[in-house]
Amino acid sequence: MPAMGFVPNVVTFTTNLGGYVSRHDMVGAKRVFGEILDRGWFPDVSTYTILMDGYVKQGKLVEAIKVMDEMEDNGVDANEVTYGVMIDDMVEKRYIPSSALYCKEIDVLCCEGKVEDACELWKRLLKKNCTPDNAVLGTLIYWLCKKGEMWEARKLFDQIEMSEPPDVMTYNVLISGMCEVGELGEAGRLWDDMVEKGCSPNSFTYNVLIKGFCKIGKAKEGIRILDEMFEKGCLPNKSTYAMLIEGLCDSGEEAEITRVLSMAMSSGDIDSDSWDLFLTKVVGDLDTGESVLNRILLENAD
Incomplete structure (x- = not known):
């Protein structure tokens, strides 16, 4: 390619890698990934995401997680596409994604101002019979409160109670949000509910x-x-x-x-x-x- 006046770069090799992934050839995809490293280039988030996607689609979850760990070790931040790919593919393969993975995607979405998209993710998980735990829901409630949507956070909180008892951190996030906007009466009701359910305030x-x-x-x-x-x-x-x-x-x-x-x-x-x-x-x-x-x-x- 250089002889034709075309100099390959990470984007070129990532496109090539994607071709192997689409043909379900992870050996070829891994070889292309290795060539990127051998040339002293730094794979970007798209390169890592495509490789992870290929592994998860083939049910090779351990390999996908290793790629994600390597990405984070190399200082490349995952984006919403990365987490979305991991979660959607895992759910499709009937794996249960970890709470930490859910929280990371919700954090990424909310940091980019996409709180509504994060709420849609939560609804999608419920439809697929994946019940998010307190850590996931607490993260979502935190971002709703930060955006000033206290009553949306309260509605979400009520839905948590139908599946599992909220923990002290989830109560704290919502009580703090209510106090910030002067809703002390509602904060007091949450406090009473917390104590009544045997969850000790800290x-x-x-x-x-x-x-x-x-x-x-x-x-x-x-x-x-x-x-x-x-x-x-x-x-x-x-x-x-x-x-x-x-x-x-x-x-x-x-x-x-x-x-x-x-x-x-x-x-x-x-x-x-x-x-x-x-x-x-x-x-x-x-x-x-x-x-x-x-x-x-x-x-x-x-």
Whole structure:
């Protein structure tokens, strides 16, 4: 070909590789792939995807996964076509794709702004009797919430409950989304549902609720949640205290500020950044806030 003035490249060889795959000749396809590497070229995502497609169509799932691993090791990112090929071919061959594979395709679709396509993928899987697990559905709910489609996420969540109990991460994603848009009532209902079904809230759950209440000016309700955290043996972190103190300062709850700051100091989980926030928010003007600071320090003295 060079003698005819035509210089082959990765695209040329990938087209040739595709020809072998279409004829179900994976030995020839692998040989062409090897030639690409021997020439010092780097196969692109299309090259890897065509090769994987050929292996899966022949039921050689292990070989297809090896190609995908090699692609990722070489720093080539799979795209929606890659994952789509893998999932569709595997389902057609009656293999059950892994949860990780589903999540990756949904992530790729959603990162490209194709949340509706990701939802269609989920519906397609259901029609083929492939039931996505909490990890897959949690990923989809996360992206729906990020797009601001909280009630679509809620409808999807309700469908999860009909197949298997949602896990704590799935609850957390939806509770966080509801709190972000000020739907504290709905977040509370999800919380109640979570506890009723024996799914224990974790620190993240408590923190997103506290943040939600502080955001709408109800920091005192956040303190009630903080007390419940302690009752349930779930320890707050510096973010918990920072959110509460900021919220209480904004609403002028001096007595509650003192109490929360004392708890924060007793926890031993306060770093220099937290102190900067506390001093700025609580003390403010040192001339007028010095008495507040002195009282807190005296109350927490050994």
